[in-house]
Amino acid sequence: MEEQRKITKKYSNGEVTVVWQPHLCIHSTICFRGLPNVFDPRKRPWITPENADSEVIMKQIDSCPSGALTYMRANIDQENAIIDNETIVETTQNGPLLVYGNISIKDSSGNLTKKHKVTALCRCGASKNKPFCDGSHLNVNFEG
Numbered sequence: 269m270e271e272q273r274k275i276t277k278k279y280s281n282g283e284v285t286v287v288w289q290p291h292l293c294i295h296s297t298i299c300f301r302g303l304p305n306v307f308d309p310r311k312r313p314w315i316t317p318e319n320a321d322s323e324v325i326m327k328q329i330d331s332c333p334s335g336a337l338t339y340m341r342a343n344i345d346q347e348n349a350i351i352d353n354e355t356i357v358e359t360t361q362n363g364p365l366l367v368y369g370n371i372s373i374k375d376s377s378g379n380l381t382k383k384h385k386v387t388a389l390c391r392c393g394a395s396k397n398k399p400f401c402d403g404s405h406l407n408v409n410f411e412g
């Protein structure tokens with residue numbers, strides 16, 4: 269994958285500020301499938317938070333599996349958001365396994381990582397950051 273510069277962009281509707289870190293995006297397409305009025309990669313700017321209620325935008329951003337999208341509002345950040353107790357695992361077409369909820373992951377060296385919200389786990393075998401998805405499934409044209 270092309271090395272992307274680690275830039276951060278912000279888009280605000282005056283109430284909520286959407287924070288976008290393109291180098292973290294794993295191209296799950298969840299954001300623009302879920303809220304195309306606000307997230308449209310064919311447009312510039314591609315994020316227009318003035319096109320939806322802030323609550324709706326925040327809910328959509330909570331589904332971003334990579335952390336590429338986050339938000340800030342009135343000194344409340346996503347770390348303080350209420351998290352559902354149930355853990356849900358979803359298989360995405362030609363992409364990663366998405367795990368919704370609080371999880372702890374131990375890698376082969378015994379290092380423990382705690383994740384919350386949505387975590388994308390590699391299903392294609394090509395990720396350079398296993399067990400996490402890094403978007404490599406697109407490079408290897410993973411099907412499954």
Ligand code: SF4
Pocket residue numbers: 292293294295296297298299300331332333334335336337
């Ligand atoms: S990883 Fe996040 S920002 Fe990238 S396409 Fe998926 S939902 Fe959108």
Ligand code: FES
Pocket residue numbers: 363364365389390391392393394395400401402403404405406
């Ligand atoms: S599923 Fe995304 S890198 Fe393997």
